[in-house]
Amino acid sequence: MKHIYEPDVTMTMRDGVTLAADIWRPLEGTAPTLLVRTPYNRQTPTMYGGPGTPHPSLIGLVNAGYAVVLQDARGTFGSEGEFEPKINEIADGQDAADWITRQDWSDGTIGMYGASYMGMTQWALAIKETPGLKAIAPTMAATDWYSELWYSKGGALSLSLDTMWNVMMYANEEQRDLASGRASDPATLIRLGGSFLNVLSLNDATPVADLPVIGKGRWFDDWLAHPDFDGYWAAQDWSPLVSSVEVPVLAIGGWYDLKINGTVSDFIRVRTQGASETAREDSRLIIGPWEHGPLTGQYADRHFGPLGVGDATEAHITFFNQTLRNLAPESPAPRVRIFVMGIDQWRDEQDWPLPDTSYTDYHLHSGGSANTRHGDGTLQSAASSMAGHDEFQYDPRDPLPTAGGALLPSVPGLVGPVDQKVVDGRSDVLCYTGPVLEEPIEVTGHVELKVFVSSSAVDTDITAKLVDVFPDGRAINLCDGILRLRYRNDLSNPAPLTPGEVYEVTVPMAVTSNVFLAGHRIRLDISSSNFPRYDRNTNTGGFIAQESVDQAVIATNRIMHGPEHPSRLVLPVINR
Template sequence: MNRSHVISFCLLLCAVQTLMGAEKPTVLSKTVQVPMRDGVLLATDVYQSPNVKQAPVVLMRTPYNKARAKKAAERFAEAGLIAVVQDCRGKFESEGIFYPYDNEGQDGFDTIEWLGKQPWCNGKIGMWGASYVGATQWLAANEHPPGLVTIAPTATFSSFYRNLYLGGALRISLIARWASGNSQKPEGAEVTQDWRGTLLHLPMSEVDNEIGWSIPWLEGMLTHPEHDGFWNRTELTDDIVDLKLPMQHIVGYYDFFSRESVNNFTRMQQEARDPETRRQQQLILGPWDHGSIGRSKVGDVDFGENAVIDAAGENLKWFERRLLGKQPEQDRADVPVRYFSLGDNVWFNATTWPPQGFTATSFYLHSNGKANTSDGDGRLDLCPSTTDEAADRFQADPNDPAPACPVTDKRPLISATWAPVDQRPIEKRNDVLVYTSEPYTEPLSFAGNAQAKLFVSADTPDADWVVKLIDVHPNGFSQNLAVGILRGRFRNSEQQPTLLKPGEVYEITVDLGPIAAQIGKGHRLRVDICGAYFPLFDRNPNSGEGPFGKDTKISTERVYHDAVRPSQIILPCKQ
């Protein structure tokens, strides 16, 4: 081949490559202003492949900057959908004033109604996104907008009260830190550098000012620990069963939204009034916390490559099935429940949550009255006590609350994590009771909702009981699996708290949430009990004064485990 032929061939090759490149569809985007019913304009990005003239739409509404969803939106658009991402009212490029959750239902309705009128929308609309963005889906769906046919809420709530409060205790560091970054900061104001002092501040009603400025909506949340009418705008639990929507729910065991997300799935699958809606619910339940969905490394534990999933890809498969009419690969899109088991690190399929084939099994607490610390005499086994075992006791000091996880240079107090971290430093504290089984000679597997039934007393008008379920590895690593908390005055009701009578013994139930795990051969099962999980939950002043009180009291708390008061952990075990 002579030189001219080589040049001609190269030019021809370049031309072919150019044509091939030109044939490859690219995603185009544009920003439009969508009017709400009160005239406020919300900045909205539309992603569309040029060869797609009309298609179903997937919508995300976010307070965290619509530009951050560009990658996922382009991916959805490349698959044949039209992706729309909108800044919530008062955030980034949108007009108006941001007030958490208050306008999301109506603004979601108005946006979906607007989408349905666009010539490029074929009338079918879905929604996707996590956390606050997941909540915008529930709030919009509850307004019953025309054209909304499916949602995919990841790690979110249908009752904001139950996300923020558990057993009457407040997720204080979560909401305080979120408020510091999502409220209007006055000119010259600075966020506190003393987070410990801020989160310990009393009365609770002043914590917003301790952050650095007045945040009225945060003060409202902090001063309504009862599940009362204050929360009605974000209380959808009784209403969601009227929805007629296929839904995909994704969450991790260590996520603070785990209970709410799993309960949303269970409620829709079992109680939705529409039979077809009950059949079209999916739950993906993994080993993650709120910031690690889809990853293998969570806190101090690497759950292996098997733990890795493509969360956006799971959403896409769901939308391809529900919006584009494609058949699922290997029917995975129609598996109602896919759950990950901690320890053996494998996925299982099930038709319901809790999965079938597991039986509630009691593990009883024992000691000679000295279960304090991991060096104490606390024991855990399958046999209830037949003798008058001495009660265990500890002192819960509000000024030195038991931490949720060890504080280190790399993990300051405000960065306390819900993820699995080594609990051994905390188990050396004298205000922590520790009950441990013998090493297992055969694996112990359980899956479902765990709980503790305890007989307790305190010498103060109020007190907290925190219960942690632990997997003790052969090398001593103490891995938290699940945790629950109950504030004494909320033992009977979220709506009408009742103070404790000092010295009186109460039987309480502490919800530990959804969990699936295997305690491997050579591992030990452990239960820790203490009076705080700070700062992930606010410490209890033990005075019973509520959010406007300033007093604190050291509480002597007791846990009883004798023949007539058999304190126990109840796990759904494989038989």
């Protein structure tokens, strides 16, 4: 299809601010338009997509008959105004959509696509009635910015993400200010840019609220000032509004993506509560063996083969052809398509959660005597008949280092599937391992740990990690989670612990899909830190972001088990 490329097209928002866009449109006639709104520079090569990236091929979309509009968000790169995360995206997005529908090359229908923040800009228009919007395709995105992004479902700060992302955004802003003459001191940009030489070192400084490299503060200060899910976060939480969505959604995520909980939760809400039959019936979910970024499925300790490499283009074209053009495919796209690790194969499913899910308890047992200070425990189908506990000390000055999982920045050896030998043997990790499997066991769905715990401190964290132990000794992580115990009852109402008192708590461990093959073993690792993926709890019960690690106290934490304290790992087992 012949098309015209128009760079640097300006659109004026309702308040007079001008935003910049690049446009690919048909040479003749009209076409449905695909809109991408980004704060990461519309002209970067990754925006053009293709195999191995979270974005579909822009040229592939254009050749399929679509107009494409890439727009810089307010206050970023070519667009005027001041950037504030999320604040202006509804109004600006609606104004951009209105501008598009009034162009003579537009057929009046709009779809949206894009990953991460660009997924959020799609939800911004879908939760509000936006004329012309017919479908969205958010990749690795979430509507709940507290528990699915800047903090966690268990209330811990997503430290490495928050520091990296804010330094990146402030550096971009400082570069704009210098180029336009609004800033006269290049030292700030040098400081911000230099931090990327060792971005993980940003997380070593305490108090976190005094992180010197940030400098500008603003929204980063606000996030740290609101560690609880209070009114500040409730005002930004769009997840309750997903039930008002009337357009179908193509949700794409990765098992090792930091937003996978939100990706799945938002799909479920649209599927079960969407405001139209079209939204409920035509929405789709795709999950691959990916982190937050490249869709390669290739890691040093685990390679998912050629099928693990993702190409989002075909799925987008099929979805938009159906939702924007009413072109039914020869064979309908599956409602759910997942990559099942272990067997390393793609599989089509009827729905999510999988209809044949059986939530199965794997009980924690001590490996030795009834009361062990540290040692290898076991996972068994039956609850322990002997009361006991396992104990470890958590020292915030020596936190357990992150070893795989959903991490940003994407550092090789720290993100995705990683052999746990890098943390095995530490005295602050309890390992519970099941027997060698005689038959495969598939685990697909939401994983959680229900555990009875006590602590010598008034607050501490409990972390849990699901691990696949291979016959050759490799121990590869699948999913994990954290619970800040002050939030054991409610993210909005923190409550201190009574030292020594036993509490039953639930640690959310995200979602996964893995077949534990014959000869493998299922393992659960429990600790009290995962640093720098999450901030370290100082165990004082105080305002963690404002405390120095020198103020921290050591916590002695106990995991209870037995008839009165049936601590257990709950796995979504698929019986077929």
